[in-house]
Amino acid sequence: MKFPVSRRIHLQLLALWIFITLEEGHSGLCPTGWDSAPNIRSCFILISNASSWDDSEAVCKNHSGHLAALTSVQELQHVQALCKNASTGCWVGGHGVNSQKGFSWQWSDHQSLWNNSVFPGAPSPLNCSNSSCLKTNLTEFCTLVTNGKVPLVGDRCKTTHDFVCMLNKADQCELRHCHREYIVILAVVSGLILFTTLAVVIWLLAYRRSKRRRRSRKMSSPSSAALVPPSWRVYTNDELRTVTKNFSEGNRLLGDPKTGGTYRGTLRDGSLVAVKRLKPSFQSKKEFLSEIGRIARLRHPNLVAVKGCCYERGERYIIYEFVANGPLDRWLHYLPRGGRSLDWGMRMRIATTLAQGIAFLHDKVKPHVVHGDIRANNVLLDENFGAHILGVGLSKFVPWEGMHERTVMAGTYGYLAPELVYRNELTTKSDVYSFGVLLLELICGRKPAQTVESVDWQGIFEWATPLVQSHRYTELVDPVITDIPEVGQIQKVVDLVYTCTQHVPSMRPRMSYVVHQLQQLELKVASEGGRGAAGTSSTMSLEVELAS
Template identity: 70%
Template sequence: MGVKVAPLQFIVLVASFAVLLVASDTASNGWTAPSNNSSKYKGNEECPSGWVLAPNKTKCFGYNESLESWDESEIHCKRYHGHLAALTSFEELNFAQHLCGQSVNGCWVGGRVSNSTISSGWKWSDNTSVWNESVLRSSAQSICPKSSCIVNNSVDLCTLVKNGSEPFVSKRCNASRAFLCMVDIEDKCYYMHCHKEYLIILAVVSGLVLFTTFAVVVWLLAYKRSKRRRRSRKLSNPDTSALVPPSWKIFTSDELRSITKNFSEGNRLHGDAKTGSTYSGLLPDGSKAAVKRLKRSSFQRKKEFYSEIGRVAKLRHPNLVAVKGCCYDHGDRYIVYEFITNGPLDRWLYHIPRGGRSLDWTMRIKIATTLAQGIAFLHDKVKPHVVHRDIRASNVLLDEEFGAHLMGVGLSKIVPWEVMHERTVMAGGTYGYLAPEFVYRNELTTKSDVYSFGVLLLEIVSGRRPAQQVDSVGWQSIFEWATPLVQAHHYPKLLDPLISSSTSDIPEAGDIQKVVDLVYACTQNVPSMRPRMSHVVHQLQQLAQPALAK
């Protein structure tokens, strides 16, 4: 509590200091305004407190009843950035007489002489005002009568203003009298007045800044505290379904066993089993679903699993496999996906299902195009962008129209890295779908996905796996096989024999070359040289149009 009160005490102290400055400025300090005819001569906000404005409204006059010598009076006036009054007109002379009327012995003004010559010796103390002979001639004898003008040079005579027939009287400067000061209104800095204004402004501004800073700090502390409370309240809520969006649900393990007939072998689906087995099932609403049973792992807790699934479930696109729900049961983790009818792509490339037909050129271009659209969505439309990290044939599912749906988005944060990529070095020392910058430098970006897509595109066109055993040479990568044919411009030989055996849908060599050029562009060793997936989509769509026209 003491920490909070201290700034308030400081603000009160600053305000008190400002009030004291104002109070000190308004103190009389011996200055008195004339008591008679007060309506005629009034104070003005332009003048120091206790001073009055001259009739010409360009000067302020201050009468001080303190008895001082001429020199001490001049010093006192200089504190207000002024001088003893310099009277240069009849109007000012009458005004000065009125102000000094209270003093019987007169009051000092700025005239001073140190020799016996009136015309050359008298001058005003401000050194700028002119000694007006026309005004002062009638009073010259009273200022310096003949008996006193012939004096030693060492005698100093100064001027007094009095009421009566003799307005000016000379007197030795060391005599003690009241005095009359004068300051120009144009000069605002009288008696530290400017300094006081600066100090008041500084005090007020400093107080406001300090108060604003204090308010902001208090608000930030309160905001952080409320945020922590909301977070702890959410995490402590036993109803874990509050962690996921309402568009999908958290299943119980009993529900999933009922859906998949206790994960029977008859419901097992073809696909990559490295991350876990997948089973088909029928949901209560009558729709089919695919339940992926992930390998048991202790590295991820329930709230982390739900959080990641919730993030992935928000990624909705026609060419991504949608997440319908999940389950966490004592370390056993399950993800419920939408069911895609025709299953994984690698099955159609290498083991055509019973009753199925081989993929022709048009179907393969459609698969590549729709797959590229899904990847481009992850790279360009999601903020921050998503790197899939595991694009391969077994992660591409085909629907009834042979459109591609990419599966496994976000699995890299759910399944341990070593499980995801235990196939990093494939048979024969090849690296399959993995980009070289990841293999050698562990760098993974959207360009890594572009490389994997390029490998998969060549696999789709050629019907060859990324690494394949050949009797004459042993294990051979797909590029070791394809590059000599490309260099010899034997593009038709790159096609899957199943396409070549078709009599109705054989592409032209130019179309094959365009696909191969795109493959090699995607698999450049330098990541920055690879195209964006949106550009890949555009190129494939141009190839798909002539194919569909046929």
């Protein structure tokens, strides 16, 4: 991977700055007033206060150092330069010591070795000119640095002279005087690593973004219609206004307020469609068409087929097939006087086909699809009273806030699972709960929540549970049903209702299990002479309308 020229220059300048900082750190480690020795490992200071050797050593220790220990010619020359104005010389750290091996000269730091190549022989006493003074007890002598011919001489330790203290930089670090250097080094290295990491991340993000743009340009060529399957098309806004007669109120179907309404439309070939208008949003055209294409590929006999879509100037529409007998809730709750009602066999067929559609979304689609809004006016009935699920994928276009607002509406509140209402957790088990509520609604013909005389609102389970507990199953059945089945069949359906609406999501069954149970019940109804959806030829007076 190659970085741009400007970035490489920045990295080179940063490396140069690190080098300069380190060099300055090495040369600037000595405290104020101290001089750095040529080998850059020690610091020296001249104390112009005549003192004995022991007192001088004590002063140096107070400065966290010791009297100078000279181990090289460079250090000797450096100390001589410091003491050039001291007429009698300056104390340094050498002193005489008697040991088991005999007399020797040692430095006061007890670490530095006496370098005989620098100081051959023993330092002669200061101002000694005869042989008698050379026989003096040298353990009472300490070393002086002078600018004379003999650079290192001895003098009695009690004599007072100026002195030179020495501070090792390593000792200074141990005494926490040079942590600044390491902090600077650590900060610079960390900055370099962070800068490099950010540069790599930014480059990778830019590369991925450019790659996505190239891919999107390929997908959008030669037109945006390539994003959708060839079996359906992208309509223009003018076309939709034509087929819906400019979205006239006469063509407006009873719909869900969350999505702006649904309108009946007639295409040029005479076929009917339902045009659903979505609320305006900031969703991009490409994202909208891509999501519609994904939904349109979900083909199943019990899903309402998507015929097309439209996106112009921020307005979004979905065009569905027109389902003959309209929404389920109109058949359950809004029958005109003398109109045809749903018998028990029809209701079991509706429940079974609806369960088959939901099971397809949960088990056959990868990744699985959660509808999230199973309710009576999202179930459309065909001419044979088979169920078709409307609104698959609409959760992509409707924000949660809008969906959550519906929980306060009496007609919708009872469908939503507790974990969805209180914790905003939407899973396949949420659809199972909603199906259970709708199955009970099919049995008894009551809305999930409705007004009653004694209280403002009564949930469907508040009404049904006392009847179930007292085994009065026949009283649960919708009064308009004339072919009331055996109590055992009603009980099995009710048991399935309560299994689907368990409070704990993990206790609810899979929809494939629900399908199997309903198919068994439907077969039993058919074998006992129960009439299905096609078993009657009475005319329908209900105007067919589509829920939005």
